[in-house]
Amino acid sequence: MRLHVANHPLITHKLTVLRDKTTPSSVFRSLTEELVTLLAYEATREVRVEPVTIETPVTTTVGVMLSQPRPLVVPILRAGLGMLEGMVKLIPSAEVGFLGMVRDEETLKPSTYAERLPDDLSGRQCFVLDPMLATGGSLIAAIEFLFKRGATDITCICLLGSPEGVAAVEAATVDANVMLVLGALDERLNESGYIVPGLGDAGDRLYGTV
Numbered sequence: 330m331r332l333h334v335a336n337h338p339l340i341t342h343k344l345t346v347l348r349d350k351t352t353p354s355s356v357f358r359s360l361t362e363e364l365v366t367l368l369a370y371e372a373t374r375e376v377r378v379e380p381v382t383i384e385t386p387v388t389t390t391v392g393v394m395l396s397q398p399r400p401l402v403v404p405i406l407r408a409g410l411g412m413l414e415g416m417v418k419l420i421p422s423a424e425v426g427f428l429g430m431v432r433d434e435e436t437l438k439p440s441t442y443a444e445r446l447p448d449d450l451s452g453r454q455c456f457v458l459d460p461m462l463a464t465g466g467s468l469i470a471a472i473e474f475l476f477k478r479g480a481t482d483i484t485c486i487c488l489l490g491s492p493e494g495v496a497a498v499e500a501a502t503v504d505a506n507v508m509l510v511l512g513a514l515d516e517r518l519n520e521s522g523y524i525v526p527g528l529g530d531a532g533d534r535l536y537g538t539v
């Protein structure tokens with residue numbers, strides 16, 4: 330697994346507002362969208378392109394366009410849905426698949442309650458969106474789901490990650506072509522499995538369900 334942690338003052342500024350417990354849901358939603366667009370810039374550095382010849386008003390030139398098959402973007406419901414708009418703004422031609430997962434807050438184990446993905450993901454570049462990488466259980470389950478459908482090229486974008494979650498994803502994806510892009514790598518998990526300093530429950534903060 331390759332890890333990229335954003336080191337950019339604009340991203341850190343936006344994350345600071347996101348972390349603030351007084352930030353209302355409406356602002357939290359806009360910032361999440363802005364942050365994913367900034368992180369997607371790094372996450373799509375290896376997006377596949379192919380040469381195309383075009384005519385400018387001045388001459389003929391060779392540029393590039395995204396290759397087929399189109400990239401697949403997979404938000405993990407619920408909180409990952411808050412990242413979808415920011416991602417498809419950058420790649421409007423992407424196809425979108427969905428995985429619904431929820432973590433049991435006692436056992437911290439994830440379960441999958443919804444799935445809408447193409448049957449065959451071989452040859453597809455997949456971009457998984459989830460704001461929070463805590464124990465890593467949800468992201469690992471999502472990655473394994475995509476592997477079972479034949480995916481071999483997966484990039485995950487998370488706003489915040491814990492060292493424990495990064496280590497777990499790393500251990501689960503040895504030798505696989507997986508990239509993890511984080512807005513920030515936080516200090517640790519607390520005894521309830523929440524990221525510290527973190528931002529609380531991303532789903533609740535996005536959708537006002539505290």
Ligand SMILES: O=P(O)(O)OC[C@H]1O[C@H](OP(=O)(O)OP(=O)(O)O)[C@H](O)[C@@H]1O
Nearest residue numbers: 406407408431432463464465466467532
């Ligand atoms: O790394 P983990 O320990 O698995 O925790 C992270 C998961 O927890 C959150 O989802 P949650 O289960 O709260 O569902 P929600 O998006 O519906 O709020 C978050 O969006 C991740 O999917």
Ligand SMILES: O=c1cc[nH]c(=O)[nH]1
Nearest residue numbers: 463523524529530531
């Ligand atoms: O800190 C955390 C951990 C899991 N899920 C969240 O939304 N936040």
Ligand SMILES: [Mg+2]
Nearest residue numbers: 530531532533
């Ligand atoms: Mg939640």
